[in-house]
Amino acid sequence: MAVRMTWRSYSVGADDLVTVYWFRLEQDWRVGYVAKALGVSGLSREYVDVTGTSKEIAAWAAAATAYVDEVAAAAAELSHVQWRTWRWRRRPVVCRWAEAKYDAAKAPYLDRVRAAASAYQPVRDVIEERIAEREAVRLQSVERRARRQRAAEARFQAWERRQAVADEPLPSGLTPRQMAARGDTPRNWPPQVEETVGDVARWWAGVCESVRNEQARAEAVQAVTEVITATAVALRKAGRPGLVPANLQRPSQVRYGWWVEFQWSRPGVELLRTPPSVPMDHLPTGGHWDYDLYLPQRMFFTERHLATVVKERIGSSGSTRPAWWLREFDEFAESLFPVRITYGPGLGWIGSDEICTRITDHADPDVFVPYVRAVAHSAMTTFRALMPSPR
Known part of the structure; x- marks a missing residue:
């Protein structure tokens, strides 16, 4: 079991979307390692079913930590520039200069994030392949259960139809139950009755x-x-x-x-x-x-x-x-x-x-x-x- 964490800096947009699979056990993800490194704002998480050997999980965890650390360092530099320029971006005279300064800082930030993502991508591909395999097994199990459920419901519905025949009128106008109460026994039954009751x-x-x-x-x-x-x-x-x-x-x-x-x-x-x-x-x-x-x-x-x-x-x-x-x-x-x-x-x-x-x-x-x-x-x-x- 792992946690798929997704983060982005809303000041940059969708270009810096970060996805990492976290294997460390943490009681509260909101004060965990990733939240402290990147911040809770913009961070979401989802539990995923993935398995691996202890050696594989240790390697995946180390790669995830390196990825988060690199993104956190890049985000810290961008935040420093943002903090220095944010008040100037509100002043008409220097706002264009401040915006240009901040935009110039975005490019190296995005380069670092993309480079870190590329380094983490092989690990992510292996993990997501394992997740897909587990999901395929789960879907097969769900489908088998669904087929068994449909077959069971069909057997019950056939039983219900068989029970209902006793109270359905025959061509004579009487139901089989009424004929039994009169002591009559039909010599021939309609084909639909024989087909239903067996x-x-x-x-x-x-x-x-x-x-x-x-x-x-x-x-x-x-x-x-x-x-x-x-x-x-x-x-x-x-x-x-x-x-x-x-x-x-x-x-x-x-x-x-x-x-x-x-x-x-x-x-x-x-x-x-x-x-x-x-x-x-x-x-x-x-x-x-x-x-x-x-x-x-x-x-x-x-x-x-x-x-x-x-x-x-x-x-x-x-x-x-x-x-x-x-x-x-x-x-x-x-x-x-x-x-x-x-x-x-x-x-x-x-x-x-x-x-x-x-x-x-x-x-x-x-x-x-x-x-x-x-x-x-x-x-x-x-x-x-x-x-x-x-x-």
């Missing part, structure tokens, strides 16, 4: 399994919603036995209802956390899958809602206070059963790329269906326990 038999089996999962989930949501609704109606007709207030220390947040404690049965939940077969090489590493399998342990049941205590922000401040999160019965029932799985960014992942897909498209029905039924049974058992005893 192995049609395997793809169709996956669509049928997804429909089986979706049907089990829909049945569970409906059953749980009906039981919760029936429980609320029965409690209201019975005079709301066991009704208790829930106070969050705010009068506007007082609710009346029943605390519900859940005991969940979750068979096969670990198997549901199996990552789906999705091509993800186009995404940065370090992400994780979210399987949407959270279940509440305690909620407050009212005649119209199921409520959870959450924290809400107070205005634009960073302070929070407890509040109710209210959900309708059917919304709560929907939340009990996973809908999608999402691959999100990990720590330090910059960007918004993520993968979101239906869990029913990937879960094994022999695992998903018993899980859904067990969770529904646990929820319905909990709410049925609140039913008032018949008189």
Whole structure:
């Protein structure tokens, strides 16, 4: 690693542009050797990737030092002439004489700078050739990574197209998913379907399994919603036995209802956390899958809602206070059963790329269906326990 330093004297113009590759380690380039010799004004620097043997680097460093010293000596002489003539160049009578004096000093200054640059040029040529070689290697590596990224993105896009076919209408007007829900199996598939999905038999089996999962989930949501609704109606007709207030220390947040404690049965939940077969090489590493399998342990049941205590922000401040999160019965029932799985960014992942897909498209029905039924049974058992005893 080296620093490419560029300097010019603005009083002369662009003719004295100096470029030197500096190999000395300096904590602050603004007070380093080159800055002290030539001045910070007009000095810029850029880090470059260049390698060499210790002997080569020592020779390059010595050549750079000699170059800087010669330019600094020439610049010092020019500055001396500039300092002697600058006040005279502002006076009308002698300004032409002073300008001529200063212009005469520029020529030997530029000759010395160019001679020093010519002496340093062979070293500069070797260094810049090494830099070009390193840059070519870097660009080749970048191109290889870009090709791999394009191939990975193409695989993911092909997977997305394959997933989308299940919901695209066929010539009959129905989608493959709708046909699977009706129990129909087409004898012939359109050519574009076969071209997109590849192995049609395997793809169709996956669509049928997804429909089986979706049907089990829909049945569970409906059953749980009906039981919760029936429980609320029965409690209201019975005079709301066991009704208790829930106070969050705010009068506007007082609710009346029943605390519900859940005991969940979750068979096969670990198997549901199996990552789906999705091509993800186009995404940065370090992400994780979210399987949407959270279940509440305690909620407050009212005649119209199921409520959870959450924290809400107070205005634009960073302070929070407890509040109710209210959900309708059917919304709560929907939340009990996973809908999608999402691959999100990990720590330090910059960007918004993520993968979101239906869990029913990937879960094994022999695992998903018993899980859904067990969770529904646990929820319905909990709410049925609140039913008032018949008189």
